Amino acid sequence: MGAWDTGIFDNDGAGDLHAELLTAAPAGRADVLRSAFALPCEEYVEVDEGQRALAAAAVVSAAAAGTDLTAYGRSLPAADLPAATPELVALARAAVDRVLGADSEWRELWDEAELGADAFSAAAKLRAGLS
Numbered sequence: 184m185g186a187w188d189t190g191i192f193d194n195d196g197a198g199d200l201h202a203e204l205l206t207a208a209p210a211g212r213a214d215v216l217r218s219a220f221a222l223p224c225e226e227y228v229e230v231d232e233g234q235r236a237l238a239a240a241a242v243v244s245a246a247a248a249g250t251d252l253t254a255y256g257r258s259l260p261a262a263d264l265p266a267a268t269p270e271l272v273a274l275a276r277a278a279v280d281r282v283l284g285a286d287s288e289w290r291e292l293w294d295e296a297e298l299g300a301d302a303f304s305a306a307a308k309l310r311a312g313l314s
Contacts (some may be wrong), residue, residue, distance in 0.1 A: 188298075189298050189301035189302040189305055190305055191237050191238055191241045191305055191306070191309060192238060192241070192254040192255070194234045195231065195234065196230070196231040196232070196233070196234025196235040196238065197234050197235065197237065197238035197241075197254070198254075198255060199231075199235065200215070200219055200234075200235045200238040200239055200242075201238065201254050201255055201257070203215050204242065204259060205257060205259065209263055212263075212264070212265045213265035213266075213268075213271065215239075216239045216242060216243065216265060216271060216274075216275075217271075217274065219235040219236050219238070219239035219278070220236055220239055220240075220274040220275065220277070220278040222236055222278055222281045222282075226286070227286050227287070227288065228281055228282060228284075228286060228287040228288060228289065229288050230288040230289050230292060233281075233282040233287055233288065233289030233290075234289065236278040236279070236281070236282050237278075237279060237282055237289075237306060237309065239275065239278065240275035240276075240278055240279050240309055240310075240313060241309055242259075242264060242265070243265075243267050243271050243272055243274075243275040243313065244267075244275070244309060244312045244313055245261065245264060246261065246264040246265060246266060246267040246271075247267035247272065247312075247313070248312070249261050252264060272313055275313050276310065276313045276314070279306060279309060279310045279313065280310070282306065283303075283306055283307075283310070
């Protein structure tokens with residue numbers, strides 16, 4: 184059974200991204216994020232893709248704020264995060280917008296869930312931090 188809760192890092196897709204960042208060479212971490220942001224432009228966004236994209240956006244947000252990223256009891260110091268370049272910030276914003284959009288399984292699942300408001304609040308806070 185997979186993990187699924189309202190926080191940005193409370194699900195399997197985010198866990199996979201976190202593990203990928205921990206094992207990636209520092210020079211390759213921006214590419215891991217770019218890969219997570221590569222959502223289909225005109226197709227339905229599957230929940231796992233959406234979870235990864237939100238987690239990647241949280242990494243960019245942490246980098247922009249200069250804060251460490253801690254999830255699953257493991258930390259990536261701010262110095263080890265990819266730089267929050269204008270390109271990565273723009274990709275993060277666009278990805279969050281897609282995940283929150285109408286053609287998103289993440290959105291549909293949370294629309295139907297009792298704690299959906301908490302998940303939407305976390306995603307909206309993340310999006311606001313990327314502005």
